[in-house]
Amino acid sequence: MHKLVLIRHGESTWNLENRFTGWTDVALTATGIEQARTAGRLLAAEGYEFDQCHTSVLKRATHTLWHCLDAMERTWLPVAHSWRLNERHYGALQGLNKAETAKEYGDEQVLVWRRSYDVPPPALEPQDPRSERGDIRYAKLEAGQVPLTECLKDTVARVLPYWHEAIAPRLRAGQRVLIAAHGNSMRALVKYLDGISDEDIVGLNIPNGIPLVYELDADLKPLRHYYLGDAQAAARAAASVAAQGKA
Numbered sequence: 001m002h003k004l005v006l007i008r009h010g011e012s013t014w015n016l017e018n019r020f021t022g023w024t025d026v027a028l029t030a031t032g033i034e035q036a037r038t039a040g041r042l043l044a045a046e047g048y049e050f051d052q053c054h055t056s057v058l059k060r061a062t063h064t065l066w067h068c069l070d071a072m073e074r075t076w077l078p079v080a081h082s083w084r085l086n087e088r089h090y091g092a093l094q095g096l097n098k099a100e101t102a103k104e105y106g107d108e109q110v111l112v113w114r115r116s117y118d119v120p121p122p123a124l125e126p127q128d129p130r131s132e133r134g135d136i137r138y139a140k141l142e143a144g145q146v147p148l149t150e151c152l153k154d155t156v157a158r159v160l161p162y163w164h165e166a167i168a169p170r171l172r173a174g175q176r177v178l179i180a181a182h183g184n185s186m187r188a189l190v191k192y193l194d195g196i197s198d199e200d201i202v203g204l205n206i207p208n209g210i211p212l213v214y215e216l217d218a219d220l221k222p223l224r225h226y227y228l229g230d231a232q233a234a235a236r237a238a239a240s241v242a243a244q245g246k247a
């Protein structure tokens with residue numbers, strides 16, 4: 001059996017302000033740092049060990065991984081970064097307050113933008129100062145690979161090549177992998193792993209900073225998955241993520 005642990009970053013400054021974030025590179029709050037450290041302590045207490053860590057190129061996920069590994073006394077572990085694990089790009093919604101957007105466009109429209117499989121939020125203009133196209137960290141990508149918006153389907157399409165090339169072969173070789181990522185890049189991976197339908201993925205919300213453990217068979221098919229620690233607290237935290245897009 002292979003074990004894979006996924007962790008969404010801890011609370012970010014824009015989670016606290018309830019703003020659509022996407023590829024905007026915001027920091028963790030003090031609460032977010034503590035969530036990451038608590039996750040590390042929990043993993044250590046349960047005897048988890050890792051051979052390889054993967055994260056995005058955004059600091060809220062990177063710092064979550066650092067704090068989690070620091071709490072585990074495992075900062076020496078190898079860490080790979082990929083833009084493919086970045087949050088789903090939120091297009092022209094990036095920076096807007098979620099509840100105010102729901103007041104303006106309605107809860108249902110915001111649910112479609114936040115959770116539908118194939119409806120992207122309105123796109124950024126390429127010359128919009130919020131666009132990441134001039135950001136040095138994406139300089140090696142082709143222009144079209146830096147999104148102006150993404151639906152979850154687009155995120156699945158760029159996360160899965162990384163899964164197949166960088167993560168699955170390591171798991172098959174017996175390595176223990178920790179991935180620190182984002183709400184929607186994790187929804188993309190979980191949709192693939194669990195074979196969740198396009199309709200049912202709308203109801204899936206991932207809480208900040210709680211390790212999500214996948215036990216996988218030899219073919220990397222999930223046998224079971226669970227949040228470490230208090231399952232009811234994880235369910236409450238997921239429900240509060242779902243409520244963030246309501247007026």
Ligand SMILES: O=C(O)[C@@H](CO)OP(=O)(O)O
Nearest residue numbers: 019020021022087114183
């Ligand atoms: O704003 C975002 O980028 C994501 C994650 O914080 O939000 P949501 O849960 O609304 O998809």
